[in-house]
Amino acid sequence: xxxxxxxxxRDLKKSFGAKVVLNGIDLDIGAGESVVVIGGSGTGKxxxxxxxxxxxxxxxxxxxxxxENVVGLxxxxxxxYMRKFGMLFQGGALFDSLPVWENVAFGLMASKQVDRxxxxxxxxxxxxxxxxxxxxxxxxxxxxxxxxxxxxSLARAIATDxxxxxxxxxxTGLDPIMADVINDLIVKCTRELGATGLSxxxxxxxxxxxxxxxxxLYQGKIIWAGPVSEIDSSGNDYVDQFIHGRAEGPxxxxxxxx
Amino acid sequence: MNPLAAIGxxxxxxLATTGRIGLFASAAIGHCVRPPFYPRLILRQxxxxxxxxxxxxxxxxxxxxxxxxxxxxxxxxRFSAEGAVATVVVLSMTRELAPVLAGLMVAGRVGAAMxxxxxxxxxxxxxxxxxxxxxxxxxxxIAPRVIAATISLPILVLIGDIIGVFGxxxxxxxxxxxxxxxxxxSTIQYLERMDVISGLVKAAVFGFLIALMGCYHGYNSRGxxxxxxxxxxxxxxxxxxxxxxxxxxxTEMFFAD
Ligand SMILES: Nc1ncnc2c1ncn2[C@@H]1O[C@H](COP(=O)(O)OP(=O)(O)O)[C@@H](O)[C@H]1O
Ligand SMILES: [Mg+2]
Numbered sequence: 001x002x003x004x005x006x007x008x009x010r011d012l013k014k015s016f017g018a019k020v021v022l023n024g025i026d027l028d029i030g031a032g033e034s035v036v037v038i039g040g041s042g043t044g045k046x047x048x049x050x051x052x053x054x055x056x057x058x059x060x061x062x063x064x065x066x067x068e069n070v071v072g073l074x075x076x077x078x079x080x081y082m083r084k085f086g087m088l089f090q091g092g093a094l095f096d097s098l099p100v101w102e103n104v105a106f107g108l109m110a111s112k113q114v115d116r117x118x119x120x121x122x123x124x125x126x127x128x129x130x131x132x133x134x135x136x137x138x139x140x141x142x143x144x145x146x147x148x149x150x151x152x153s154l155a156r157a158i159a160t161d162x163x164x165x166x167x168x169x170x171x172t173g174l175d176p177i178m179a180d181v182i183n184d185l186i187v188k189c190t191r192e193l194g195a196t197g198l199s200x201x202x203x204x205x206x207x208x209x210x211x212x213x214x215x216x217l218y219q220g221k222i223i224w225a226g227p228v229s230e231i232d233s234s235g236n237d238y239v240d241q242f243i244h245g246r247a248e249g250p251x252x253x254x255x256x257x258x
Numbered sequence: 259m260n261p262l263a264a265i266g267x268x269x270x271x272x273l274a275t276t277g278r279i280g281l282f283a284s285a286a287i288g289h290c291v292r293p294p295f296y297p298r299l300i301l302r303q304x305x306x307x308x309x310x311x312x313x314x315x316x317x318x319x320x321x322x323x324x325x326x327x328x329x330x331x332x333x334x335x336r337f338s339a340e341g342a343v344a345t346v347v348v349l350s351m352t353r354e355l356a357p358v359l360a361g362l363m364v365a366g367r368v369g370a371a372m373x374x375x376x377x378x379x380x381x382x383x384x385x386x387x388x389x390x391x392x393x394x395x396x397x398x399x400i401a402p403r404v405i406a407a408t409i410s411l412p413i414l415v416l417i418g419d420i421i422g423v424f425g426x427x428x429x430x431x432x433x434x435x436x437x438x439x440x441x442x443x444s445t446i447q448y449l450e451r452m453d454v455i456s457g458l459v460k461a462a463v464f465g466f467l468i469a470l471m472g473c474y475h476g477y478n479s480r481g482x483x484x485x486x487x488x489x490x491x492x493x494x495x496x497x498x499x500x501x502x503x504x505x506x507x508x509t510e511m512f513f514a515d
Binding site: 055085106110 | 379382383384386387388389390391392393
């Protein structure tokens, strides 16, 4: 592993109006590493991912990809970095106007690497990688169950062989068995691609399975980061409360967040 | 509450919204004229907006032409000007009624559908997904709709012109006992090219406005099903008002001298 991390985030800040969501995030992710950011609902996990991918512009701070800062780059140059990314969206975000295979092959066809016939072959390959047969290729996403949609979404995220894959709550809304299937697929697919992974979740079982390293987001900052093996002995009260899912502790659930 | 402050705030919001729509429109136009283009998607929208609107535009203009003939006949009989019926029908249809009625009907049908579809794609993160898959949502979603609507509306209106005039003819000849040949010749006699062209220009502008409002409200919708519902209503209301305002402005440009 080289010295420059694949992804280095420094003092990243993002507010919406008066509401501070990210308040100085520092995070490093090495090449080939899988980092999971844990945190409660509404703590800004999705906002963090969107800032890194380039769907949102942070207010300040730096995001370096392979040592190059991408914050403030013009749209066209930012898009070049997006090609290195794959993203599994929280709700799947499959295009319901297109059949499954066109969803999976969308990125390939959009970047003009391949024509439709070849793209279809790649799509069926990728579907096989996530355990789906050729039969589903022609179906519409709305005909699939939630777990199947997640798999298709995963196939779409890995279809362009991205260098970094982002997972936004990959197991939320799935039953525990399907969640575990998705976890296994995430581990397998990122490993096969040799890709770097950044996941966000509040599902601890999933986090333990996917992560090499974990980081906890609380009140706009990373309050703890370390290898998975140390998560149970972090000595951090906030982390302890979160991983054991206790209502009592330093983290207070606000009804309305300022 | 200070009423002046409320008025001032309302005015500032209006200015800000106008500015945002202006920026959105210029971005949309920019993407309509620069490659890559998506011919498949333009064609699909063309069918959706143009072809499937044919029945509703046909019915609307048919009955408008018919009622126009009936109304102008009974009205003009009071000063023995029944002979002007054919001319009144054709001028009203081409200059005014076909574009405005088609515009309003299509705004209700297509503008709402666009806002709902794009709004749903926004709240289910499909628009974000497009961006991460090296596809610009303005090129993929908005440009095809704007192009297709701007081209389809004039075609729809031209067809509506013909159907409306035909409606007037049917009432004129079969109910009001006009001589068929005379009716046709007085339809053509006073019709000028500018009458038809102004109507088609209006139609193109209305088509653009319908797609723009449908896309703008869909693209900026927030907050789940309720947000999408609001976007749909706003798209139809704003498009309808803009059509009526633009209709006056264009008429003024063509015919006031
Ligand atoms: N586009 C936006 N405009 C305004 N507020 C937003 C926007 N996106 C997210 N937020 C706010 O930021 C906070 C963090 O949201 P999010 O990152 O989605 O949380 P989560 O950790 O559950 O993924 C939420 O309180 C949300 O209301
Ligand atoms: Mg989230």
